[in-house]
Amino acid sequence: MSAVTVRLDDDTANALDRLAESLDRSPDDVAAQAIREYVALQAWQLAEIEAGLAQADAGDFASDADVARVLKKFGDA
Secondary structure (H helix, E strand, C coil), rough: CCCCCCCCHHHHHHHHHHHHHHCCCHHHHHHHHHHHHHHHHHHHHHHHHHHHHCCCCCCCCHHHHHHHHHHHHHCCC
16 A cells, blocks of 8 residues: 655645544545545546547547437427
8 A cells, every 4th residue: 555645725634634533534544535536537537538539530429310319308408
């Protein structure tokens, strides 16, 4: 396991301490969980963007009829 030092402004550090206390966990545990979730979310988002770009590069776009069906279903406002 690696150690990382993170500098937080006072307000964020205090909020982290309060949250950790309310969860009966250490601030380190709460911060580590937050970082894991952030990294996972960013990795997922980048993978989705790359997949979308690959589809666009391959010319895989919605047809005009597909777009019209979605607009009719959800409204075009």
